[in-house]
Amino acid sequence: MDVQVTEGGPLLSLRGIVKRFGDFVANDHIDLDIHEGEAHALIGENGAGKSTLVKIIYGLLQPTEGTIAIAGEQVRLSGPEDARTRGIGMVFQHFSLFDNLTVAENIALVLPRDQNLNGLRGRIAEVAERYRMPLEPDREVWSLSAGERQRIEIARCLLQNPRLVILDEPTSVLTPQESYRLFETLDRLKSEGRSLLYISHKLDEVKRLCERATILRLGKKVGYCDPRKESARSLAALMVGTQISDIHAPTARAAGPQRLVVDDLSIEAEEIHGVDLEHISLAVRAGEVFGIAGVAGNGQSELFAVLSGERIGTRAEAIRIDGAETGGDDITRRRLLGAAFVPEERNGHAAAPDFSLTENVVLSRHATAGVAQHGLVSFDRAKALAQSIISVFDVRKAGPDPAARTLSGGNLQKFVVGREILSEPKILVVNQPTWGVDAAACAAIRQALVDLAARGAAVLLISQDLDELFEICDRIAVIHDGRLSEALDARGATREEIGLLMTGTGHQTAAAHAH
Amino acid sequence: MRIDLEARPSRSLALDIGAPIVALIAAILLGGLVVWLMGKSPTRAFSVYFIEPLLEGWSLQELAVKACPLVLIAIGLSFCFRANLWNIGAEGQFVIGGLVGGWLAIATHDGAYQSVIGGWWILPAMLVLGTLAGALYAMIPALLRVWLGVSEILTSLMLVYVAELILDYLSRGPLRDPKGFNFPQSVTFDDVAHLPYLAEGDRLHAGVILAVLAVLIAAFIFSRTLFGFEVRLVGDAPRAARFAGFSDRWLTIAVFAISGGLAGLAGICEVAGQIGQLQPTISPGYGFTAIIVAFLGRLSPFGILIAGLVLALTYIGGESAQVALKLPNDMTRAFQGLLLMCVLIADAATRYRIRFRLGALA
Known part of the structure; x- marks a missing residue:
C-alpha cells in the first residue's frame, strides 16, 4: 500500500x-x-x-x-x-x-x-x-x-x-x-x-x-x-467571534436534603440491542448538579426514559421524588410532583418540529402551567409563556411564533431547556443538553442549570462531554453497560479516573469499594 | 438519473389552499380526456357533471343528502389520519351502523314496544345504536393493533367485506319482510323510525344537521382542546407525544371509536333518512369515497365540508351522465380515483420539491 x-x-x-x-x-x-x-x-x-x-x-x-x-x-x-x-x-x-x-x-x-x-x-x-x-x-x-x-x-x-x-x-x-x-x-x-x-x-x-x-x-x-x-x-x-464567558459556579454549595432518589433500579431493555439497566442507585440532593458520564449507548437513553416516566415498569419505590414513590407513575404525574425533563433529541422528542413554539409549550407544560384545564387548551396563556421563555433565554427566531424546526440547534435547545426551567422544577433531569449547540448557547444553558441548582433544585445531568461535566457538576458517576459507578466528587476526580470507569475497567474497584 | 424529494423549508398557506384546487382542475382535465377518448364531448360532460346539478332546487337538496354521509365519515377519518392511523374500513362501520340501527326500527315495526311510552324514543335510540355499533366494529382493528401489533390497514379493510356479507345475509334472511313477496328487503320503517325532512320534496333529511354539527364540533376539538392537540401531536411527532405524556394505545382506541362511531351514525342516517328500510346494499361506496373527501379537505373540518359537497356532485353528475350521455356509472368511480391520485400528488408537491438529477448514483 x-x-x-x-x-x-x-x-x-x-x-x-x-x-x-x-x-x-x-x-x-x-x-x-x-x-x-x-x-x-x-x-x-x-x-x-x-x-x-x-x-x-x-x-x-x-x-x-x-x-x-x-x-x-x-x-x-x-x-x-x-x-x-x-x-x-x-x-x-x-x-x-x-x-x-x-x-x-x-x-x-x-x-x-x-x-x-x-x-x-x-x-x-x-x-x-x-x-x-x-x-x-x-x-x-x-x-x-x-x-x-x-x-x-x-x-x-x-x-x-x-x-x-x-x-x-x-x-x-x-x-x-x-x-x-x-x-x-x-x-x-x-x-x-x-x-x-x-x-x-x-x-x-x-x-x-x-x-x-x-x-x-x-x-x-x-x-x-x-x-x-x-x-x-x-x-x-x-x-x-466573541469572547466566551466563564460559567460562574458558586464555590461551595450547601448540600440539602435528597430530592431525587433512585434505589436499586433494574429493568430489561425494550429494544433488541438496547441496554438492560442493572441495580442503579443514586441520590441527588437539593442544590446539587449530579453528573452521569459515559460513552453513548451505555444505557443513558434507557435511564432517561425510566426516570422521566416515558417508560413505566419499575417498582414504585425504585424512583422517589421528594420522598414520593413514583416508579409506577407516568410522566405527567411526575411533572405534577415537581420534576421536569429535557431529552437528548430536540427535534421530534423534546419538541415537535412542525408545531409552533406556542404549541410546543403546551407539549410539556399542559399539566403544570395552567395551560390546559378541563381538557381545554388556553393558547393565549401558552403564547404568553412562550414569549417569556423567548425573552428570558434570548431565543433568536424568525417571525412571531415560528415552527420549532426553523430555529437553529442552539436556539431551539435554549427554548426547550428554558421551557422546563421556567416551571421552577424541584428536580430537573437533562440528557445531553449542549450536544450540537453553539458555544454561546452552550454557556447560557450550563449557567441556567447551575443557577437552578443554586435555587435549591436537584439537577441530574447525563452527558458524554467530560468538559461539561467537570465544569458544572458537584459529583459525577459513570454509566457503563447499564451499570452506574459510585459517584466521585467532581473536584477531586481526574479525567483518567472517569475515563477508566467509562471503559468499564474501573468498575470492579468501585464495586469493591462499596462493599 | 435520480429523482429526489427535498423537503421544503416552510409550507406556505397559498400552497396549502391552492394544492387541492389545482388537483381538482387536473383531475377534471384528465377525466375530460378519458371522456373524449370514449367519443363523447368533454365540455358537455363537464356541464352535466359539475354545472347542471347546481341549477335546480331538487338537485341541490340531493347534493346535501349525498354529502351528508361523506362529510360525517370523513370527519371521523380525519381524526385517524391526523394521528397517522389508517382506518380504511369506514365502509364496513357504515354498514354495521345502518344494520344495527335499522334492526331497532324493524323490531319496533307496527307499534311493537310502543304501547306504554309511545314511539318518541325509537329514532334517538336508533341513532345511538348505530353510532355505538360502528364504534364497536372499529374496535376490532383498533384492539388488534394495540394488543398484537396487527396492521390496522388490512384488518379494517377486510372487515368491510365481512360487514357487507352480514348485511346481505340478514336482509335476505332473518330481517326480510315476510309479506314482501320474497324481495330481499326488510319492512319499510314506521314514521317514528324515520328522520324528519327539513324541506319540501322529501329528500333533505335531518341527518344533514348532524353532519354540520360534526364539522363544528371537530373544528372546536382540533383548535381548542387538549385531545385535539394530542391527536395532531401523535401523528406529527410520536416520540414527542410520549414525552408530552400521551398514550398512543389509548389514542388509537379513541380515534378508532370516533371514526367508527361517525361512520355508524352516517350509516343509520342513510338508512333512516334516505332508504327507509334495510336491503342487501345500502352504500354506493361512501366509506371509501370519504377517504378522498378527507384528503381533498386536507383533513381540516371545513375543508372536508367543501370536499364532501364536491364529491357528492360527482355522484349526482354521474347519475345524470348515465342518462344524458350514456356514460357508464363506473366513470364516476374512475373519476374519484383520479381525483385522489391528483390530491396525493399535489400534497407531496406542497411538502417536497422534486429534483431531477443526472449522473451516477451515490
Whole structure:
C-alpha cells in the first residue's frame, strides 16, 4: 500500500467554493489547500459550514460556485464513488453499519463486487495489524463498542488506499483512552504520507494532531493558522467571534436534603440491542448538579426514559421524588410532583418540529402551567409563556411564533431547556443538553442549570462531554453497560479516573469499594 | 438519473389552499380526456357533471343528502389520519351502523314496544345504536393493533367485506319482510323510525344537521382542546407525544371509536333518512369515497365540508351522465380515483420539491 506522491502543488485545492441552499449560504467563497502528508484541521462551531464543505469534497454535494482540483487537475465529482477512485476517503461521525452483519460483511458491502470474503479477511487483518487497530472480522457489529465500530469505518476507508482521509468529529463517541489509540493510528497514517482533513471543535485534539488549521464561522473562512502555535483560547475566540464567558459556579454549595432518589433500579431493555439497566442507585440532593458520564449507548437513553416516566415498569419505590414513590407513575404525574425533563433529541422528542413554539409549550407544560384545564387548551396563556421563555433565554427566531424546526440547534435547545426551567422544577433531569449547540448557547444553558441548582433544585445531568461535566457538576458517576459507578466528587476526580470507569475497567474497584 | 424529494423549508398557506384546487382542475382535465377518448364531448360532460346539478332546487337538496354521509365519515377519518392511523374500513362501520340501527326500527315495526311510552324514543335510540355499533366494529382493528401489533390497514379493510356479507345475509334472511313477496328487503320503517325532512320534496333529511354539527364540533376539538392537540401531536411527532405524556394505545382506541362511531351514525342516517328500510346494499361506496373527501379537505373540518359537497356532485353528475350521455356509472368511480391520485400528488408537491438529477448514483 504505497501512496503515490505528486510533486509540488497541493493534493487538494478548493477555490471560491460557494454552496447555497435556497437563500441560505452554507459556504461563502471558501479556499482550502491540503498538501501531501499534511494533517489539516477544519474547525468551527456547529452550523459554521464544516459538514457542507466536507460533503462537497467527498462528492455528496455539488458546489454552487467554485472549483475543486485534485493533484493539480480540476475535477467535477459526480458522487462519493468518484471521490473514492480519486483517492479521497471519509470516516463519518455517525456510523453507517449494519448491526446484524459481521465486520467483514460490512466492509465487503462498500468494496467493488468482485471481492471474495476470505481474501478480504486477510486484508482486514493486514490493515488491522499495520495500523494497530485490532478488528475481529467475524464479530457481529451490534456486539462492538463505539471505538471498535469506528475502526471498521477506518479500515473500510483504508482498504481503498486513499491519499486523503477525511474524519468528521471522530472522537465525539470515544472514551479518552479510545481517542488516544485513534491518534496513534492517525499518526501512522501521516507517517505514510497520507493527508488528513480533521474536523473538530475540540481544540486540544487539533493542537495535538494538526499542523494547519482552517477556521470557519457562519459559512466564511475567518482564519488560517498553525494550531500548535495558538492557544486554545485564541482559537476559540476565532471560532466564536466573541469572547466566551466563564460559567460562574458558586464555590461551595450547601448540600440539602435528597430530592431525587433512585434505589436499586433494574429493568430489561425494550429494544433488541438496547441496554438492560442493572441495580442503579443514586441520590441527588437539593442544590446539587449530579453528573452521569459515559460513552453513548451505555444505557443513558434507557435511564432517561425510566426516570422521566416515558417508560413505566419499575417498582414504585425504585424512583422517589421528594420522598414520593413514583416508579409506577407516568410522566405527567411526575411533572405534577415537581420534576421536569429535557431529552437528548430536540427535534421530534423534546419538541415537535412542525408545531409552533406556542404549541410546543403546551407539549410539556399542559399539566403544570395552567395551560390546559378541563381538557381545554388556553393558547393565549401558552403564547404568553412562550414569549417569556423567548425573552428570558434570548431565543433568536424568525417571525412571531415560528415552527420549532426553523430555529437553529442552539436556539431551539435554549427554548426547550428554558421551557422546563421556567416551571421552577424541584428536580430537573437533562440528557445531553449542549450536544450540537453553539458555544454561546452552550454557556447560557450550563449557567441556567447551575443557577437552578443554586435555587435549591436537584439537577441530574447525563452527558458524554467530560468538559461539561467537570465544569458544572458537584459529583459525577459513570454509566457503563447499564451499570452506574459510585459517584466521585467532581473536584477531586481526574479525567483518567472517569475515563477508566467509562471503559468499564474501573468498575470492579468501585464495586469493591462499596462493599 | 435520480429523482429526489427535498423537503421544503416552510409550507406556505397559498400552497396549502391552492394544492387541492389545482388537483381538482387536473383531475377534471384528465377525466375530460378519458371522456373524449370514449367519443363523447368533454365540455358537455363537464356541464352535466359539475354545472347542471347546481341549477335546480331538487338537485341541490340531493347534493346535501349525498354529502351528508361523506362529510360525517370523513370527519371521523380525519381524526385517524391526523394521528397517522389508517382506518380504511369506514365502509364496513357504515354498514354495521345502518344494520344495527335499522334492526331497532324493524323490531319496533307496527307499534311493537310502543304501547306504554309511545314511539318518541325509537329514532334517538336508533341513532345511538348505530353510532355505538360502528364504534364497536372499529374496535376490532383498533384492539388488534394495540394488543398484537396487527396492521390496522388490512384488518379494517377486510372487515368491510365481512360487514357487507352480514348485511346481505340478514336482509335476505332473518330481517326480510315476510309479506314482501320474497324481495330481499326488510319492512319499510314506521314514521317514528324515520328522520324528519327539513324541506319540501322529501329528500333533505335531518341527518344533514348532524353532519354540520360534526364539522363544528371537530373544528372546536382540533383548535381548542387538549385531545385535539394530542391527536395532531401523535401523528406529527410520536416520540414527542410520549414525552408530552400521551398514550398512543389509548389514542388509537379513541380515534378508532370516533371514526367508527361517525361512520355508524352516517350509516343509520342513510338508512333512516334516505332508504327507509334495510336491503342487501345500502352504500354506493361512501366509506371509501370519504377517504378522498378527507384528503381533498386536507383533513381540516371545513375543508372536508367543501370536499364532501364536491364529491357528492360527482355522484349526482354521474347519475345524470348515465342518462344524458350514456356514460357508464363506473366513470364516476374512475373519476374519484383520479381525483385522489391528483390530491396525493399535489400534497407531496406542497411538502417536497422534486429534483431531477443526472449522473451516477451515490
